[in-house]
Amino acid sequence: MANYKRGDVVIVDLGMMAKVRPAVVVSIPRADRYRNMSVVVPMTTEMRGGECEISFPKPPWLKHECVVNVLGVAGVDDAKIERRLSSFPANKMREIESALRRLFAL
Secondary structure, X not given: OOOOOOOEEEEEEOXXXXXXXXXXXXXXXXXXXXXXXXXEEEEEOOOOOXXXXXXXXXXXOOOOOOEXXXXXXXXXXXXXXXXXXXXXXXXXXXXXXXXXXXXOOX
């Protein structure tokens, strides 16, 4: 059983359009002792310039430029996470956290 940590960039099956995509883990490891799940925000190449998009420099392990879409926040079973790619930059994680606070009025 893999434990993914906050800030991990992972490849995950979100059940959309029969494909897997990169996403950033935003939850803490083992947030619920009865469920083996993580909360992620997906990365997308569909950039619209919205308030819930976090841009970042394209890393070498991505094929195309993309953004993190905070509106796509989702809980996923860790079994749907195929693998870890990298860590997301700390300064950009702070932007994701800020966008989540705004989104959920926290």
